[in-house]
Amino acid sequence: MEMLLNDNKQDQQDQQDQQDQQDQQDQQDQQDQQDQQDQQ
Structure with missing residues (x-):
């Protein structure tokens, strides 16, 4: 069970x-x- 919880968190x-x-x-x-807008 603990492993499953850890996997979920990950x-x-x-x-x-x-x-x-x-x-x-x-x-x-x-x-x-x-930036492009500014150049125009």
């Missing part, structure tokens, strides 16, 4: 990490778009 952590990375990527994209 999965959640992984998902959170992926979500964070996705968010950072989105922010980066928005930043890039804004």
Whole structure:
């Protein structure tokens, strides 16, 4: 049982990490778009 719980926590952590990375990527994209906007 203990192992299962740990696995679950690890999965959640992984998902959170992926979500964070996705968010950072989105922010980066928005930043890039804004930069392009500024140049025009």
